[in-house]
Amino acid sequence: MNHRRHRIATIPGDGIGHEVIEAGQEVLEAAARKFGFSLNWTEFDWSCDRFQNTGQMMPEDGIDLVREYDAIYLGAVGWPTVPDHVSLWGLLIPLRRELDLYANVRPVKLFEGVKCPLADRKPEDIDFVVVRENVEGEYSKIGGRLYEGTPQEAANQVAMFTRHGTDRIMEVAFDLAKRRRKHVTSATKSNGIVHTMPFWDERFKAATARHAGVETAAYHIDILAAHFVLHPDWFDVVVASNLFGDILSDLGPAVAGSIGIAPSANLNPARKTPSMFEPVHGSAPDIAGKGIANPAAAIWAGAMMLEHLGETQAAEAVINAMATTLAQNETRTADLGGTEDTRQSVAAVLAAL
């Protein structure tokens, strides 16, 4: 068997993005050595820093530069001195769109040793995945303003859903459910949102018909958010539009006590482009550069990257090492109530690995 080699583009981005990507690389390198493959890293300095120096978050041909890699490992994008919609629509969102990373997969899991904000919930109660449509829907630059700066001012924004985009995200959700507990929940709002959400419901029904053996449920987003708190044990795979998935994939980790450690996989399931893996957390300007950021989200995102690259055993080993360290009360960063810094936390994961 040939030695397996994976070429990874890293984009540390802003703030603690640097610290956690470095930490993640260290863990992934150790896994690579252990499981006999190698990772070649190429770093790109795309960030708010770069924007302030050059006026661009990434170069004109940025997307083409990363297209040839096997995967992208992203830290965090955003800094207080650059408006969010500038930095995100200048880097994160074009990466998702132009590489057609249409499936955003975000696991929600209560780990042993992590404090859950809900009363009486155990690890077996919270273990689901939010599958978020990642390139169309409510996120769009379509729209604008009229009568700007006057009392008559009005702004509009168009949400666009295509059958192409909706059907393929349903496929991802149902396929994933088949490898899990065979249940898919759809997040809808067809009672209040008249055009796009009834359409979403139809495509969910069509997908249900294509996938015998998978049980389904559908809830309006308002009550679904409530159920995340009241009945997190009801969920296996939750499929949602771009905006609803965004909300649910922060709410889910909050409920599981893992808002600081949640990972996000931006996938092109057909593997025509490199998929991108990132922590859900942001650049955390308040603690950036202090060396105290929790690297767990980046490590978990790294494990998802290994899994996507076909390194299933290594991926499992990394997740298990992370779970072991989380379960040990002594090895925790400040955000989880511990006293460790990033380096100590990485050392603990490496030891467990």
Place this chain on the structure above:
Amino acid sequence: MNHRRHRIATIPGDGIGHEVIEAGQEVLEAAARKFGFSLNWTEFDWSCDRFQNTGQMMPEDGIDLVREYDAIYLGAVGWPTVPDHVSLWGLLIPLRRELDLYANVRPVKLFEGVKCPLADRKPEDIDFVVVRENVEGEYSKIGGRLYEGTPQEAANQVAMFTRHGTDRIMEVAFDLAKRRRKHVTSATKSNGIVHTMPFWDERFKAATARHAGVETAAYHIDILAAHFVLHPDWFDVVVASNLFGDILSDLGPAVAGSIGIAPSANLNPARKTPSMFEPVHGSAPDIAGKGIANPAAAIWAGAMMLEHLGETQAAEAVINAMATTLAQNETRTADLGGTEDTRQSVAAVLAAL
């Protein structure tokens, strides 16, 4: 002083709407007797039943019929045999829009005796109000489909925000905050939604400048939903667009264990039209007609109606009676873990009153 008389239009609607409105009327009548005013009730049969008999949820001139009342007391709208977007856009939403009930005020409160799904939270930790824009924003019939029924099918939906609509909901939120703990939180998504939400942020800033002495915060809706679970004690008044307010005003009550008892006031703050008061819960087809529905949401909504009608003392007395019964472990309906039916629950509130 003249005898005060308030004319109320009741719309029980569907399912348990009938049971809870009747229960609420009984409690409000008792309060009226005690505090020396009278309530004149006129009932309208607008509902899914009516739709199935006549093809219309309400008559053509429905809105004009209720315009002359002092307030509207609504049960629940929706039934499985009628598509939600038909029943709701045929009754609930036109009432909100055509009467210009632009402020949807939804209190979130953890009552003594109510089981909170969060660990270690006490009544003083959860006491805030969601102020939701109720007539514009993401809820619209603007949009449609192209290539219907083909692989190229696409649907779109336009969210519309006006300065008029945004500024006036901000006013309601800041005014309310001044009568409470002087803090307003804005729900935004200006990093992902490019046109309407940056506009929302600007209007929030403008409102902040007009209201010295009120502290403010703003969060993107994804992390805000997470904070509802992790830090419900951060909030006093939360101002949100139509869709975000819809989500937050189900999530809030879920967090406070009060999803079945949450009320909703649809206000025209200028009092040019009758404001409308309703429970947040739906028509509950599974328990409709059994006489076991929890009347607390309708009673709480009734108290908000009394408050709006200027019967402040009576409103307080009703809320207190409700709080007392909730605190008594014996007097609870099944949804709160008790064994009482609607009648027993009403009797307990009447006794406390």
